[in-house]
Amino acid sequence: MKKIGIIPLRKDSKGIPGKNKKKMVGRPLFSWILTEALFSDLDVVYVFTNDTEIIDFIEREYHWTTKVKAMLRNEENANDTASTESTMLEFSEKINHEYDILCLLQATSPLTLATDINNGLEKISKEKYDASLSVVKTHRFTWNGNGTPQNYDVFNRPRRQDFEGLLIENGAVYCTTKDSFLKSKNRVSGNIGLVEMPEETLMEIDSLSDWQIVENLLMERQKSMKSNQRIQYLVLDVDGVFTDGGIYYNEEGEFAKKFDMRDGMGLEILRQNNVEVVVLTSENSKLVAQRMKKLQIQDAFLGVKDKYAFLKHFLVTKNSSFEAVAYVGDDVNDLANICSSGWSFAPANATPIVKLNADFVLGAASGAGAIREVCETILKYNKRYD
Structure with missing residues (x-):
């Protein structure tokens, strides 16, 4: 039918x-x-x-x-x-x-x-x-x-x-x-x-x-609907998570973003411990694409406005679910995933509505060690499942 x-x-x-x-x-x-x-x-x-x-x-x-x-x-x-x-x-x-x-x-x-x-x-x-x-x-x-x-x-x-x-x-x-x-x-x-x-x-x-x-x-x-299990995926926004949310412009448009090198090391260690890293951002930035390539993050999806629907689709293709996800976001377009993921984190300088609904508010601000803090927290948490 x-x-x-x-x-x-x-x-x-x-x-x-x-x-x-x-x-x-x-x-x-x-x-x-x-x-x-x-x-x-x-x-x-x-x-x-x-x-x-x-x-x-x-x-x-x-x-x-x-x-x-x-x-x-x-x-x-x-x-x-x-x-x-x-x-x-x-x-x-x-x-x-x-x-x-x-x-x-x-x-x-x-x-x-x-x-x-x-x-x-x-x-x-x-x-x-x-x-x-x-x-x-x-x-x-x-x-x-x-x-x-x-x-x-x-x-x-x-x-x-x-x-x-x-x-x-x-x-x-x-x-x-x-x-x-x-x-x-x-x-x-x-x-x-x-x-x-x-x-x-x-x-x-x-x-x-x-x-x-x-x-x-x-x-x-x-x-x-959340439940606890081993974290298999760390899903990250970019602006306001990898960066401090600032963008540098000249007459030709966007030309610079600042990333924290310590975050990159944290992600590398996380991948070595069998946690896949996924990037999901509404912006379609060449600078971000270059940085993700440098970090060897293969699952980097740019220009995604409906992050919840896309992430649900991604997890289905991986035969997984939101329970296996740790999500880091800072603004309202991350809110659905913040409320739905097994673990959710908000940088110290995230918007109030996100911090109110996240499972954890980080001590570090975005672009200043927030991702590194998340990586270390996940590594400690996942030990109970090893």
Whole structure:
């Protein structure tokens, strides 16, 4: 069965301007659901948008996979009054209905995981439902506008442990067969299966206060998934980690960066102790490329904006995981990896948000022995696994 995912994105958002591109934990909001979709059982994932900046970003940042495609949607289906169903129908027509299962994913549900997507797909592919949708179980008591209770007896208030609760749509994942969708022109129809997700995924992002709550939930979730094991990879940012964050310019552009020679020796010793060194930077600098070549770091990836997605892809190719990673970063674009890696370090002069969420704040500043300190810490830590 061909399983296609669609993430519809509009350019404009009135509640939170530019919401889909706004950075959540250092990444564009839409990239959270996109990354999970890429590592799910979906065969292809389409980002369907009228925002050409997003299309350019996807084509530039996700060159490492053929699984994601960006497609331009019609403006009339991207206004405030257009329904999601009309957008899905437009998309289905544009790809000539070439799918067996269509999966609608919402960018405003960044807490969705690949397992949630897979569970929705399996309701159709294995359990033979016509459609599926994600729900959250809540133990709230609900009321009608006329002052009457909907789901309990006020004179016999049940205890939480005795109350089955309610299942509420959280708007995260919808799956449907092609036949059901084209017949009903609705995201779910026929025999519908339910996929339960954690209660916190019910949170919607309609205001800046919602945004802050969901962002904190996302960071805490990533941290809760950490576990301890031997460190196999040291992953490093460059500016603000290898260097002090300063750049020297002349009329021809960038011409100098300062690196600490002691860091280089620390990395050499680390490699001799079977820890691979990986460099991941958003800048595409010839000076950095030269320095990495000098340090004999083969896995040096320059010009990577979505560091979390790329690192996840890299680890999959190595049959490894974030638990085996020690990550060093200094700014918000490192934050997702700081929260997700088995061990995370922030130089003494990193930004406050990174230092707040890192496992360790180093005594040394970037470009002044921070990497050497990390290397020595990892060597001591890994001894317990030798």
